[in-house]
Amino acid sequence: MADIPTKIQLIEDADAAGEAATVYDEWRQKSGRQKMPGILKCFGHRPDFLRDVMKFGDTVHFSEGHLNRRQKEAIASWVSYLNRCPY
Template sequence: MSENELKIPVIEDRDAAGDVAEVYDVWRAKSGRQNMPGILKCFSHRPDFLRDVMKFGDTVHFSEGHLTRKTKEAIASWVSYLNRCPY
């Protein structure tokens, strides 16, 4: 496996159709960003589950609670850095 080859095949933005394209469009509209993050594309072959993952993220990660969203984002960024994760 080459360094740039993904272990989990994903559906890229340009190739999304049907339910996958609809879920990607919902995410784009909500986030204001143009490209789906790779971490979400990991679930692209199960758009029903991708919807659940996005809902979970909205509820847990992207909401205010004991920790502010800003603090949660900082923790997630640090963990990604430590794991050498590009997301």
């Protein structure tokens, strides 16, 4: 991911410091994954807003409803693929 140029300078996992590092660690602990997704790294410059984005994702995108989380993530992955999104 670090090799793909983006319009927004991402804060990579190894470069996160201060509050950004804290929020990245919170996400890792909650998700069980080790690498922060690029789409969330876009908000690393505003850790307060990043927390809001993560909360929004948890309550809207990943809550159970007409579609379950697995179905929603499959749709999101397909749309990202169609859009050639590097995230």
